[in-house]
Amino acid sequence: AQSVAQPEDQVNVAEGNPLTVKCTYSVSGNPYLFWYVQYPNRGLQFLLKYITGDNLVKGSYGFEAEFNKSQTSFHLKKPSALVSDSALYFCAVRDSGNTPLVFGKGTRLSVIA
Amino acid sequence: GAGVSQSPRYKVTKRGQDVALRCDPISGHVSLYWYRQALGQGPEFLTYFNYEAQQDKSGLPNDRFSAERPEGSISTLTIQRTEQRDSAMYRCASSGRTGGEQYFGPGTRLTVT
Numbered sequence: 394a395q396s397v398a399q400p401e402d403q404v405n406v407a408e409g410n411p412l413t414v415k416c417t418y419s420v421s422g423n424p425y426l427f428w429y430v431q432y433p434n435r436g437l438q439f440l441l442k443y444i445t446g447d448n449l450v451k452g453s454y455g456f457e458a459e460f461n462k463s464q465t466s467f468h469l470k471k472p473s474a475l476v477s478d479s480a481l482y483f484c485a486v487r488d489s490g491n492t493p494l495v496f497g498k499g500t501r502l503s504v505i506a
Numbered sequence: 507g508a509g510v511s512q513s514p515r516y517k518v519t520k521r522g523q524d525v526a527l528r529c530d531p532i533s534g535h536v537s538l539y540w541y542r543q544a545l546g547q548g549p550e551f552l553t554y555f556n557y558e559a560q561q562d563k564s565g566l567p568n569d570r571f572s573a574e575r576p577e578g579s580i581s582t583l584t585i586q587r588t589e590q591r592d593s594a595m596y597r598c599a600s601s602g603r604t605g606g607e608q609y610f611g612p613g614t615r616l617t618v619t
Binding site for chain 1: 565607
């Protein structure tokens with residue numbers, strides 16, 4: 394069965410500094426990996442995905458994520474954080490079969506001016 | 507274009523009543539997914555459809571929960587004889603193809619009193 398771990402409930406970073414939100418996963422086959430962001434009173438918004446190809450994936454709003462097969466990780470990164478990046482971030486995984494998407498419990502990012 | 511819409515946005519019902527939650531996916535999207543999200547947690551899979559066919563309902567908690575998508579577009583999630591433990595945010599998502607990135611609606615906040 395698939396699973397996702399987001400080890401940090403909360404990440405605090407100063408505006409302008411680089412940010413990292415961690416995610417590790419477990420799947421039985423090849424992973425399909427996703428990051429979503431949730432702003433207050435809004436639905437989840439798709440940020441980026443890894444299916445195959447380059448390990449570094451670029452997504453919306455300047456975010457990127459690096460797929461690391463040996464460490465089974467898919468950490469979300471951004472070189473320079475903005476206050477407007479403050480939100481709840483979810484990592485999700487499914488395998489290459491027709492299986493449901495499994496989400497982590499989320500990491501709350503707080504960017505301080 | 508228009509995104510995924512859900513109605514109602516908020517629903518308060520008394521224990522024992524039936525409720526129907528509606529999801530209108532992005533036009534032309536093949537797959538439609540239902541999730542339930544408790545406070546402080548990531549979305550948990552309930553069921554999904556390809557066109558009008560329900561592909562997987564393994565996430566439905568019990569037989570009080572059912573879903574349909576009769577014409578392969580709008581879907582309804584029905585909860586019969588609601589209980590307080592059913593209170594949660596119910597989210598719908600659609601994707602252009604099975605396994606593709608999912609686009610989420612704003613959710614229906616269900617409160618059972």
